[in-house]
Amino acid sequence: MPHTTLSYSYLFSFYPQMPISSSASTDMKTTTIPEIKMYLKIVACLILMAFAYRIYFLSFLQISPVIPLVADDDDASSISPSPPSVAANFTLSGQIPANVTGDDDSSSRCDIFVGEWIRDPSGPRYTNRSCHTIEHHQNCMKNGRPDSGYIYWRWRPRDCELPTFDPQRFLDLMRKKSMAFIGDSISRNHVQSLLCVEQPIEVYHDEEYRSKRWFFDSHKFTLSVIWSPFLTQAKIFEDNDGHASGAVRLHLDEPDSEWANEFGNFDYIHMGAGQWFLKTAIYYENNTIVGCHNCKKENVSELGFVYAYRKALQTALNFIMRSDHTVHALLRTTIPDHFENGEWNTGGYCNRTVPFKEGEIELRYIDTIMRDVELEEMKAVGAMNPSRKGSTLKLFDTTHLSLLRPDGHPGPYRAFHPFDGKDTKSKVQNDCLHWCLPGPIDSWNDLLMNILLRVDLQ
DSSP states (O other): OOOOOOOOOHHHHGTTTTTOOHHHHHHHTTTOOOHHHHHHHHHHHHHHHHHHHHHHHHHHHEOOOOOOOOOOGGGGSSSOOOOOOOOOOOOTTTTOOOOOOOOSSSSSSTTTTEEEEEEEETTOOTTTOOOOOGGGGGGTTTTOOOGGGGGSSSEESSOOOOOOOOHHHHHHHTTOOOEEEEEEEHHHHHHHHHHHHHHOEEEEEOSSSSSSSEETTTEEEEEEEEOOSEEEEOOOOBBBBHHHHBOOEOOOOOOOOHHTTGGGGGGGEEEEEGGGGGEEEEEEETEEEEEEEEETTTTTOBBOHHHHHHHHHHHHHHHHHHHSOOOOOEEEEEOOOOOBSOOOOTTOOOOOOOOOTSOOOOOHHHHHHHHHHHHEEEEEEEEHOOOOOOOOEEOOOHHHHHOOGGSOOOOOGSSSSTTTSSSSSSSOOOOOOOOOOGGGGGGGHHHHHHHHHHHOOO
16 A cells, blocks of 8 residues: 655644745645654554553552541540541552561561551551440540540551551461460450451350450351460459459469360460569469569568569460470560559559650660560570471560550540549549550551461461
């Protein structure tokens, strides 16, 4: 087919404001345009390629929904405005994080527990209205906490990305499995956060509602929380407000039967203790008194809480690792509180509204000692008890990332509208240990998911 000739003056006829001289017009009328056709083809191809790339890229990404946060209808006006809206976070579909827990010997791997808290305008995945498992002491919004900035942060490891918790993928991993959180009220606090993103049926609770069990029928998955603040056998003489009528009687060489008797039913264990060992206690081994902490009894040696914590960890971890039952276990490190100018029962409070930056706070001496014990016993137990039948024991090292979040506690809002009819300077009991829900502890689920994926791959 011969080339079609086209007058340049025809092309310019769309722009009558541009005059064309007669001589130039004459020359153009006789000019063929293969060059023009080639140019137009190139432009068209580039445009089509750009559209194709955009469609492919967007289909490869999924957008995390942003859920508006609300308190009860009567309290909606008390919530601070959320940060300005920004583009939603994008998460790669099917992404498997390339980071591990930091107890791996490979220096090329990422320690997910070393990092910083960064602002996250998208906020949490749930609200205090959408989640029905939040205990009233941690339901800070319902209880009238006036600010909400503390929920717009997430944990970011220093050397890698940490994908957000995926409820569906978590349940897929846990299909026909059983997981137990064993320990103190921080363990229960964590379970509440986990349940807020995917709520099952409660099938059991003890008399005091401290130990509970849930069943996810769609995946035949059982999740339990077992109240065992010392991990070993203990008799506790204390009411629900923390007031003791006698010293704890703690048997350091006997695993707590509350979880030990159920151990064979668990595929995964998340264990944590610490704070309760600071309480006055009498220590037993072989059913014989061997010493105490702060008991001030004649003929009873003061052994101190460090001795007891070390012995209790040895007992619990050796029981797990020497068992013929295959289990994947995590030991959560000690969680520091943020009481200032006193303790929980001496007027201490926590009224900060933003996280600490690195270097603004140091771990207290007591917390440092307890974490050192945890690290030492983890190493010792691992050396003495080689893994049997595929069992694993890893550290869930949340001490430092928790230290940086003084803003995430209920404070006075552990109670419903604590200042109603009172001066805001009135002395009320504060909770500067547990976490508001939603709150910083939600990021622990991201960490947990990362570890579970790694265990599954192994």
